[in-house]
Amino acid sequence: YKRQEYLDGQNKYKCGGCNKLSKASKRMTIFKPPRILTMQFLRFTMTGKKIGKYIKFPKTFNLRVFVSENVDSGLPKEEQTNHIYSLYGIIVHAGRSTRAGHYYSFVKKNNKWYMCNDESISEV
Numbered sequence: 001y002k003r004q005e006y007l008d009g010q011n012k013y014k015c016g017g018c019n020k021l022s023k024a025s026k027r028m029t030i031f032k033p034p035r036i037l038t039m040q041f042l043r044f045t046m047t048g049k050k051i052g053k054y055i056k057f058p059k060t061f062n063l064r065v066f067v068s069e070n071v072d073s074g075l076p077k078e079e080q081t082n083h084i085y086s087l088y089g090i091i092v093h094a095g096r097s098t099r100a101g102h103y104y105s106f107v108k109k110n111n112k113w114y115m116c117n118d119e120s121i122s123e124v
Contacts, residue, residue, distance in 0.1 A: 002065065027071075
């Protein structure tokens with residue numbers, strides 16, 4: 001999302017004031033990072049079929065390259081402000097589609113991971 005996209009062909013920007021099409025660019029960055037970061041991965045197709053591709057994610061994540069102040073600064077990575085998050089929870093869907101399945105979660109407490117599945121909590 002943070003990569004600049006140029007709107008210059010069939011996707012030119014239409015001005016709301018004069019209704020003229022013009023070349024433009026756009027990108028998304030995070031202006032102010034949240035204290036707690038929640039991420040959701042697209043795991044279903046538009047038809048409701050589950051996407052079974054394995055996703056590997058780190059235990060810590062630096063949001064630095066997505067934050068506006070760093071993207072706009074042009075500073076080398078070593079001089080940019082770090083925004084580090086630690087993984088402490090995951091929600092899992094077991095099932096083949098949006099219409100069937102079961103949700104459970106993994107949570108981290110005191111450096112140990114627990115699986116929470118309905119009324120059952122067990123260390124993993």
